[in-house]
Each structure stands twice: as C-alpha cells, then as structure tokens.
Amino acid sequence: MRILQVSAEIFPLLKTGGLADIAGALPLALQAQGCDARVLLPGFPAILAGLKDGVRVGSFGTPWGESVEVLFGALPALSTQEHTIYAYVLHAPGLYDRPGNPYEDANKRPYADNHRRFAALGWAAAHLAHGLDPLWRAQLVHSHDWHAALAPACLAVWNAGMGPRVPSVYTIHNLAYQGVFWPQNFGDLGLPGHVFSVQGMEYFGQISFMKAGLSYASHITTVSPTYAREIQTPEQGCGLDGLLRGRASHLSGILNAVDDAVWNPATDVHLQHHYDVRNLTGKARNKAELQAAHGLSVDADVPLFTVVSRLTEQKGLPLVLAGLQEILSRGGQLLVLGNGDTQLEQAFTLQAKAHPSQVAFKLGYDEDLAHRIFAGSDITLVPSRFEPCGLTQMYGMKYGSLPLVRRVGGLADTVTDTDLETLDDQSATGFVFNDFDVQDYRRAIRRAFALYRRRSDWNRVRQTGMRIAFDWASAAQQYTNLYKSLI
Incomplete structure (x- = not known):
C-alpha cells in the first residue's frame, strides 16, 4: 500500500511537542509492516536541511496565486539500514522560511497567514494523491492534527462525483488545538462554498481546520482508546x-x-551512564549528576520529581505549583523543563529562586536534557486536566521514573495505580489520581513518598514499568489493517 503521511513537524528534524515523535516513528513502523510509506512536510528550514538529494517533482498553484514547488528526497536522519524514509517537501520560502517556531513569531504571536501556510500542505497532499509525482501516487492520505486537517477536505472535493475518492485517515493528537481562523480567510482556501457550512468546516461563525478533517476524513483516529471516548462528551469535546x-x-x-531506538536507557546517546532493568547503577549516577548540574542538593535518598512539558493549564501545571509545598515539606525536589504560559514560567522561576536547593527550572525545550531528566528522576509528573495520549509517562516508565498522573485519556490507558492489590499481583507502574483538584493531587504525592520509603516495593514497581514494551509494532499493525479496509 502506498501511504502518504502528512504532518507539520517530524523528529529529529523539527519538534515542538509529541506530534513530531509520532510523525517520525510511524513511517518506519509502517514500512516494517510492508507499507510503502512516505511523508509530506512543509519546507521549514530545518526540514529542508535534512532532505538529501532533493529533486523537483512538480509544482502547483495555490488558490491565492502563489506557486509551490514540491521536492522529493530521502531523510537520512529518520532512515535505518533496513528502511529509507522518503519525503515530499514544499519549497515555498515565502510561506515557511521565517524566524520563531513553525507556528508563531519570536513574540509568540501566530503568523497571520497560517491558514495559507497549512492550506498549501492540504492541497499538496491532494495533488500527490492525483498524479503530481508521475512515479508515485498515494493510495491513502493519513494526516495529523490541525495543520494537515485540510487534506481530507481537499481530497473530498477533488473532481467531486467524477470518480473514486482517494480515502483519508485523520488523526487527532489534541482536540483543543483546532486551527480556527476568521471567516474572511475562507476564500484563500480554494474550497467550494458548501464547505463553509455546519456540515463542513464552519465553527461558530469561523472556519476550523480541525473540523474540516473530522467532517471529511474517511476515518478518524485519535491517540488512545480512552481519549476516543472522552472527546464524544461535552466535557472534553x-x-x-x-x-x-x-x-x-x-x-x-x-x-x-x-521509539525504542530513541528512548532506551541502555543505548540512549544522550546519557553518560547507561543502565537497564537488571542493573540500575547508571540511573543513580545520572540522578547525582542531574542534581549537581541544576544546583539541587546531591542526595540519593530524596525523591526527585520532574516535569518535562509545555507549560499550560491543560498539562496540570497549576496543580504542580499548588502542591509544591507537599514535596518541599517532605524533603523532596522538583526539576521543571518547559516553556509556554508566561505566568507559569514566572511562577516556576520564583519558586526556583526561593528554594534553590530543592527546586530548579529550565526555560525552553532541550532534547538532550529531556533524556537526562527521565534518566535521573524518580517521579515523572503528568497531572493533566486532559491528555489525548501522553508520551512522557511512557518515557518515564522506560527510564525507571515512576509516573504520577491523572486518570484521563492515554494516561488512564498506560499507567496502573499502586495499591495493595496491584503490589500483590505486580501490575503497579505508578500513581494515579482521579479528580483535577489540589487535594487529590497531594494525596498522590504523599503515596509516592510512602512507596519511596519502602525500597523493595519501589524497585519492584519501577522494574515492572521498565519491562513494559510500548513498541510500534502493535500500533502499526492496527493502522495497516485500517488502511486495508479503506483502500
């Protein structure tokens, strides 16, 4: 099967969040299942720099009159000895060669023409499904998140009624980020008028890229079974x-x-000291070096809580701040890596200054440091208000950092709470609380401290989590079966 994966970012070339990790790992997993999977990406400078031997396969005109070239080449950074990942990249410097991150300028303001920048991505997918590259034509288009959500709509209206429709899969990575724009931007999208309707992409008088994907895709997936149920409710819809x-x-x-090739404490290139479930000596060394590097007291006997996250209300960071005294009063430590909401950034900065031996805050995102944090920490905090899947709790488990999470979305699907029953049957992997309130969160913190004092039980729970295989084989098989049914 010829499958075209469409996303705005891809690890390791360009990453702002977990979407990039998924976009980078899934094509290889699909190739291992026998699919001819290629990727389509916007021509951001980091992506163009990672494209090897890029050649022009064609171009197309956008509805607003701009010409976009489509380059084709390999992505060595994503490829292995067994499989080469090939990419189509949109070469349009006027759309993509800008400072800031892919979606915002240096002042964190979304680019005013984001609707055009990502409409071009959707139309490129449709062109590649209808012969833009004379040597390869997609049989199915799989688009990810709102940036690629226009692809199903473009496919649906392409020669409408004139032949079989190329099927599409649309994956929701986070329903809260919908790509909503003013209605006057609709004319730039090149879609027929009936698409701007309640049955199409009209959303409370505006246009929503996300809604276009949901309305026109042949099939919708999201990134955990629990989240697929939750988003059908008013609370999380x-x-x-x-x-x-x-x-x-x-x-x-x-x-x-x-991706075990990237996230594995036994082989991780970012770590000074490797370790595995049978020998955790390296983890203790990583913890000591992590504490020293960030000005925390170097003490193997105090639990080190960590956060690696975008700093948003959704991720539960207000709970972390409100419950910080529970950690500090019991002698624990907190290390936070992230950026986002300015008020949250300032609050963590103040806490680090007030408690320099117990609290550290690193502003921004640093891939190398993220790996070292998981390797050196004892508890990974993910107290989200909602969480489609979450990857950090899985990284934590693989690295022997017990996740402390709220029972929601993919967190509920991946973490087993520690209690007498799960300790007895050896299924416990972390700490789970139910209500999004400070009291329930603090109780989970106290339970983490209680288990930490029982070292044999702590080690057994840690080892259980490290042994779980969150590998791509099962997910890729499910996607492959879905593609077959649609094609």
Whole structure:
C-alpha cells in the first residue's frame, strides 16, 4: 500500500511537542509492516536541511496565486539500514522560511497567514494523491492534527462525483488545538462554498481546520482508546462532541507508542551512564549528576520529581505549583523543563529562586536534557486536566521514573495505580489520581513518598514499568489493517 503521511513537524528534524515523535516513528513502523510509506512536510528550514538529494517533482498553484514547488528526497536522519524514509517537501520560502517556531513569531504571536501556510500542505497532499509525482501516487492520505486537517477536505472535493475518492485517515493528537481562523480567510482556501457550512468546516461563525478533517476524513483516529471516548462528551469535546458522536462508527483510538531506538536507557546517546532493568547503577549516577548540574542538593535518598512539558493549564501545571509545598515539606525536589504560559514560567522561576536547593527550572525545550531528566528522576509528573495520549509517562516508565498522573485519556490507558492489590499481583507502574483538584493531587504525592520509603516495593514497581514494551509494532499493525479496509 502506498501511504502518504502528512504532518507539520517530524523528529529529529523539527519538534515542538509529541506530534513530531509520532510523525517520525510511524513511517518506519509502517514500512516494517510492508507499507510503502512516505511523508509530506512543509519546507521549514530545518526540514529542508535534512532532505538529501532533493529533486523537483512538480509544482502547483495555490488558490491565492502563489506557486509551490514540491521536492522529493530521502531523510537520512529518520532512515535505518533496513528502511529509507522518503519525503515530499514544499519549497515555498515565502510561506515557511521565517524566524520563531513553525507556528508563531519570536513574540509568540501566530503568523497571520497560517491558514495559507497549512492550506498549501492540504492541497499538496491532494495533488500527490492525483498524479503530481508521475512515479508515485498515494493510495491513502493519513494526516495529523490541525495543520494537515485540510487534506481530507481537499481530497473530498477533488473532481467531486467524477470518480473514486482517494480515502483519508485523520488523526487527532489534541482536540483543543483546532486551527480556527476568521471567516474572511475562507476564500484563500480554494474550497467550494458548501464547505463553509455546519456540515463542513464552519465553527461558530469561523472556519476550523480541525473540523474540516473530522467532517471529511474517511476515518478518524485519535491517540488512545480512552481519549476516543472522552472527546464524544461535552466535557472534553471542545464544541465538536456532537460531530464526533455522529461519526462514532468512523472513529477509533490507537494508542501511541515509543521509539525504542530513541528512548532506551541502555543505548540512549544522550546519557553518560547507561543502565537497564537488571542493573540500575547508571540511573543513580545520572540522578547525582542531574542534581549537581541544576544546583539541587546531591542526595540519593530524596525523591526527585520532574516535569518535562509545555507549560499550560491543560498539562496540570497549576496543580504542580499548588502542591509544591507537599514535596518541599517532605524533603523532596522538583526539576521543571518547559516553556509556554508566561505566568507559569514566572511562577516556576520564583519558586526556583526561593528554594534553590530543592527546586530548579529550565526555560525552553532541550532534547538532550529531556533524556537526562527521565534518566535521573524518580517521579515523572503528568497531572493533566486532559491528555489525548501522553508520551512522557511512557518515557518515564522506560527510564525507571515512576509516573504520577491523572486518570484521563492515554494516561488512564498506560499507567496502573499502586495499591495493595496491584503490589500483590505486580501490575503497579505508578500513581494515579482521579479528580483535577489540589487535594487529590497531594494525596498522590504523599503515596509516592510512602512507596519511596519502602525500597523493595519501589524497585519492584519501577522494574515492572521498565519491562513494559510500548513498541510500534502493535500500533502499526492496527493502522495497516485500517488502511486495508479503506483502500
């Protein structure tokens, strides 16, 4: 099967969050299942720099009059000895060669023409499914998140009624980020007028790229079974729950996985000291070096809690701040890596200054440091208000850092709470609390301290989590079966 994966970012070339990790790992996993999987990406400088031997395969005109070249080449950074990942990259410097991150300028303001920048991505997918490259034509287009959500709509209206429609899969990575724009931008998208309707991409008088994907995709997936159920409710449906309930027979959850070639404490290139479930000596050394590097007291006997996350309310960071005294009063430590909401950044900065031997804050995102944090920490905090899947709790388990999470979305699907029963049957992997409130969160913190004092039980829970294989084989098989049914 010829499958075209469409996303705005891809690890290790360009990453702002977990989407890039998934976009980078899935094509290889699909190739291992026998698919001819290629990727389509915007021509951001980091992506163009990673494209080897790029050649022009064609071009197309955008609805607003701009010409976009499509380059084809290999991505060595994603390839292995067994499989080469090939990519189509949009070469349009006027759209993609800019400072800041892929979506915002240096002042964290979304680019005013984001609707054009990602409409071009959707139309490119449709062109590649209809012969832009004379040597390869996609049989199915799989697009990820709102940036690629226009692809199903473009495919649906291409020669409408004139022949078989190229099927599409649309994956929701986070329903809260929908790509909503003013209605006056609709004319730039090149879609017929009926698409701007309640049955199409109209969203409370505006246009929503996310809704276009949900309305026109042949099938919708999201990144965990629990989240697939949650988004059909008013509480977590972000105004789209009615549409999702209406498409429930075309909606499923496929749990994300972890790339073992990237996230493995026994082989991780970012670590000074490697270790595995049979010998954890390296983890103790990593912890001591992590504490020293960030000004924390070097002490093997105090639990080190960590956060690696975008700093947003969704991720539960207000709970972390409100419950910080529970950690500090018991002698624990907290290390936070992330950026996002300015008020949260300032709050963590103040806490680090007030408690320099117990709290450290690193502003921004640093891939190398993220790996070292998982390797050196004892507890990974993911107390999210909602969480489609979450990868950090899986990284934590693989690195022997017990996740402390809220029972929601993919967190509920991946972490087993520690209690007498799960200790007895050796299924416990972390700490799970139910309600998004400070009291429930603090109780989970106290339970983490209690288990930490029982070293044999702590080590057994840690080893259980490290042995779980969150590999891509199962997820890729589920996607492959879905593609077959649609093609």
